[in-house]
Amino acid sequence: MEFSDVENDIAEVLYTEQEIHAKIAELSRRIEVDYAGEKVLLVGVLRGAVMVMADLARELTIPIEMDWMAVSSYGSGTQSSGVVRILKDLDTDLHGRHVLIVEDIIDSGLTLSWLRGNLESRGAASVEICALLRKPEAAKVVVDVKYEGFQIPNAFVVGYGLDFAEQYRNLRGIAVLAPHVYA
Ligand code: 5GP
Known part of the structure; x- marks a missing residue:
């Protein structure tokens, strides 16, 4: 779907598909260097990270595995509370694994x-984060994001x-939703 297909619902275009792909390629080159000689486990957070995961995985030239988690954050309305429930857990034993969490967006950072x-407590050798988007003004906790897109x-x-x-x-791209859509 293109921006023109939903132009009345969009307040502002932020990133085109091409800009996103260029950023994912840039992040991939760094990941390849950092994990050279290792087999990294990409952990995608459902459902928002599906597109980032699919593009990142195909862009990477090093061996990877993929697994998925679904979590829900309890909170009032749209506010995340930091109390998280696992809706779908990983199928992979993390013991000794190099884990790279793949996220679409970091808002408060609580999730x-x-x-x-949680993943560190399962005995992973390392846990790092790759997030395509981050909203610095919304941060409630400091999260060390090693691979940050925009x-x-x-x-x-x-x-x-x-x-x-x-x-x-x-x-295909990323846009700010027009307020009338959720009003
Ligand atoms: P956090 O715990 O960092 O506040 O929540 C992160 C989650 O909130 C994201 O994984 C995403 O599901 C949701 N979220 C936060 N900001 C946005 C946004 O601007 N748009 C959408 N669609 N989801 C968002």
Whole structure:
């Protein structure tokens, strides 16, 4: 789906498909150097990270494995609370593994901060984070993101896997949703 297919629902285009792919290629080159000689386990966080995971995995020239987790963050309304429930757990034993969490967006940071601690406690050799987007102004906890794509303003964005009410995930680029859509 293109921006023109949903132009009335979009306030501002942030990144085109081409810009996203260029950024993922840039991150991949760094990951390849850092994990040379290792087999990294990419852990995708469902459902938003599906597109980042698919593109990152194909861009990487080193051996990888992929696994998935689904988590839900308890909170009031749209605010994440940091209390996280696992809806779908990994199938992989993390003992001694080099884990790279692949995330679409970091908002408050509470979900990822919890997730990193959870995966570390399973005996992983290392746990790092790759996130395509981060909203620095929304941070409630400091999360060390080794591979960060773009820093964005504190606005609600959709596209490239990110939804509003399960819509817009198939938009090729990333855009700020127009307020009238969720009003
Ligand atoms: P955090 O715990 O960092 O506050 O929450 C991160 C999660 O909130 C993301 O994985 C994503 O599911 C959701 N989220 C945060 N900001 C946005 C946004 O701007 N757009 C969309 N679609 N989801 C968001």
